[in-house]
Amino acid sequence: MRILVVEDEPKVASFIRRALEEESYAVDVCADGPGGLDWAQTVNYDLIVLDLMLPGLPGVEVLKRARAAGVKTPVLILTARSEVDQRVKGLDAGADDYLTKPFAIEELLARARALLRRAGGAPTGILQVDDVVLNPVTREVTRGGQRLEFTTKEYALLEYLMRNAGRVLTRSMITEHVWDLDFDTFTNVIDVYISYLRNKIDKGRERSLIQTVRGSGYMMRADG
Amino acid sequence: MKATSIRVRLTLWYGSALALILVLFAVALYLVMSRALREQVDASLDEAAAVAIRTLGEHRFGPFLIFEDLSQDFPEIALLDKFFQIFGPAGQVTIQSANIQSREIPLSQTSFRASLDGKSTFESVKFEKGVPLRLLSVPIRQGDQLVNILRVGTSLQPTEKMLHRLLAGLYIASPVALLVSLVGGWFLAGRALRPVHAITQAAQRIAAGDWTQRIRTPHSNDEIGQLASTFNDMIGRLEVSFRQIRQFSADASHELRTPLTITKGETELALRRPRQAEDYRVVLESNLEEIDRMSRIVDELLFLSRADLGEIKLKMFPVQLDDLVREIQQQALVLGKERNIHTVLEAIEPVVVQGDDLRLRELLLNLVDNAVKYSQDGQTVELSLIVAGDRGKLVVRDHGIGIASGDQGRIFDRFYRTDEARAHAAKGTGLGLAICKWIVEVHHGSIEVQSAVHDGSCFTVFLPLAPSEGVV
Numbered sequence: 001m002r003i004l005v006v007e008d009e010p011k012v013a014s015f016i017r018r019a020l021e022e023e024s025y026a027v028d029v030c031a032d033g034p035g036g037l038d039w040a041q042t043v044n045y046d047l048i049v050l051d052l053m054l055p056g057l058p059g060v061e062v063l064k065r066a067r068a069a070g071v072k073t074p075v076l077i078l079t080a081r082s083e084v085d086q087r088v089k090g091l092d093a094g095a096d097d098y099l100t101k102p103f104a105i106e107e108l109l110a111r112a113r114a115l116l117r118r119a120g121g122a123p124t125g126i127l128q129v130d131d132v133v134l135n136p137v138t139r140e141v142t143r144g145g146q147r148l149e150f151t152t153k154e155y156a157l158l159e160y161l162m163r164n165a166g167r168v169l170t171r172s173m174i175t176e177h178v179w180d181l182d183f184d185t186f187t188n189v190i191d192v193y194i195s196y197l198r199n200k201i202d203k204g205r206e207r208s209l210i211q212t213v214r215g216s217g218y219m220m221r222a223d224g
Numbered sequence: 225m226k227a228t229s230i231r232v233r234l235t236l237w238y239g240s241a242l243a244l245i246l247v248l249f250a251v252a253l254y255l256v257m258s259r260a261l262r263e264q265v266d267a268s269l270d271e272a273a274a275v276a277i278r279t280l281g282e283h284r285f286g287p288f289l290i291f292e293d294l295s296q297d298f299p300e301i302a303l304l305d306k307f308f309q310i311f312g313p314a315g316q317v318t319i320q321s322a323n324i325q326s327r328e329i330p331l332s333q334t335s336f337r338a339s340l341d342g343k344s345t346f347e348s349v350k351f352e353k354g355v356p357l358r359l360l361s362v363p364i365r366q367g368d369q370l371v372n373i374l375r376v377g378t379s380l381q382p383t384e385k386m387l388h389r390l391l392a393g394l395y396i397a398s399p400v401a402l403l404v405s406l407v408g409g410w411f412l413a414g415r416a417l418r419p420v421h422a423i424t425q426a427a428q429r430i431a432a433g434d435w436t437q438r439i440r441t442p443h444s445n446d447e448i449g450q451l452a453s454t455f456n457d458m459i460g461r462l463e464v465s466f467r468q469i470r471q472f473s474a475d476a477s478h479e480l481r482t483p484l485t486i487t488k489g490e491t492e493l494a495l496r497r498p499r500q501a502e503d504y505r506v507v508l509e510s511n512l513e514e515i516d517r518m519s520r521i522v523d524e525l526l527f528l529s530r531a532d533l534g535e536i537k538l539k540m541f542p543v544q545l546d547d548l549v550r551e552i553q554q555q556a557l558v559l560g561k562e563r564n565i566h567t568v569l570e571a572i573e574p575v576v577v578q579g580d581d582l583r584l585r586e587l588l589l590n591l592v593d594n595a596v597k598y599s600q601d602g603q604t605v606e607l608s609l610i611v612a613g614d615r616g617k618l619v620v621r622d623h624g625i626g627i628a629s630g631d632q633g634r635i636f637d638r639f640y641r642t643d644e645a646r647a648h649a650a651k652g653t654g655l656g657l658a659i660c661k662w663i664v665e666v667h668h669g670s671i672e673v674q675s676a677v678h679d680g681s682c683f684t685v686f687l688p689l690a691p692s693e694g695v696v
Contacts, residue, residue, distance in 0.1 A: 055643030
């Protein structure tokens, strides 16, 4: 899951980024309005966290233009003003949810999960492929009732594969949603992480769930 | 309460005064009228008596005077509403006009005695079940001898009828007039008080929080018009300061919310799971920075609100401003050391101003601190202090990020920070220049700024020179 944070106050942007990264999201930070709009249109983010008070271009305007340009990514707006009309303007401009500063980290993360879940179309949030079950809230993964342990990157990759079970995911799609802008696309990091996942999920099982689609990428599917 | 309203009281006062006037007028009218009527009656009796005496003279006086002869000579006498009697010298009736008929109207003792003395008398009499009469007795004399007494009389009935009618008219007309004017007075009082009502309603709506309300003033410049426009002025000023206060507190809470968001977010994040000691140290350092920022905002806010209330006591003494500038330059060198920003004195002249040493130091430090803060690494900041006429001219110039011309008018506003300033130095409170402006103004000086984006800013402060010691 890849998230864009548009926030001009460096310290606020920094702790939001760290909190999201600890939850194994890939995070990009942009400090001004025009830049945020640019990135939102260029990269296919899974979620945008948008401050309303931005230099260059107000957050509401960024949102309106992004929506007008066809960006359908869920947007969570942050506002320092608790006044109702700011929130109403933001929601009317196309935001999906809002948080007023100062906010609790846990609330930010819960709302981010809720928005991602809604976009993924799984109302309970629990993902299941065959007998692999993933709970995004507790970040617990089990296969056949047996608990499996992952690193944050492995977990992020698995979650992305499970959310898109049955679809072929190209390497560039995986890069875009699991890694952030600093990722070097010419390495074979994705293949390495896929093999880590296979070791933990498929090794020694009768059915292999993670499949290689020759020439295209990878896919996770129950009826392997 | 309608019972005590000004309108009711005005109407009642007005009605009482009018009623008194009406009563006095009616009484006076009645008295004047009745007197005039009586005088008219007496005058006509006088005239009739004179005519009769002349006629009697022509017919010689004597017991043989016959009324028929008289009425032959003066046919109008018979038509008149008067009657005649002629008494002999002893007071007995000799002749009387026919219109008396058989009624006896004897000569009174007073009239007879007056006649003996040669005087005429008027008297009013009223006989039982008869009409009221007015009588004139005139003695007719030959030499000293009383020959006859002529009496002319007339009925007072028409006069009395007229007076009665007048009285009846007054009885009816006065209450009607009073009623009509009370209604008119009520209406006029209401009209005069209508703007007061409008003011009350507007005040009620304003009290309910609608500050846009104004009283539609009548175009007149009368008392009510003045009240209304004074009221409107007052509400206008209140509205402006109310809006300023609201803006100020909104800005204040916004400025405090950012450091709160940071401390809360960073602390919560740190507590989510066990961390390295170094991570905690970073969070605590960052939080300390934010706490410092909040205390600075609170201090400066407190200072400005005390300044607004006039609670800041200034100790005004002659201050050697050039010494102060040298001292601040040394501090500025320390401030800029880390980023290699050098502060230089371009020109300095001895300047003495009447002022508060502490506040002037704060002013200089704020300006120089800003200049350093918004400079790029390695740039210089220039200070100069010269005498310009009767004022000292202090210039603080930097070559940093500058201020767009659209923002220059607002940088002295509380909490106003340009996007560039926020991006360049996150630590500012947005109150420094507002405090500078206040300090300059309490010293009767002025502050201005020239700036261009990326070229730097130049702040110029003018402060009046202290009067030289010889003059004081």
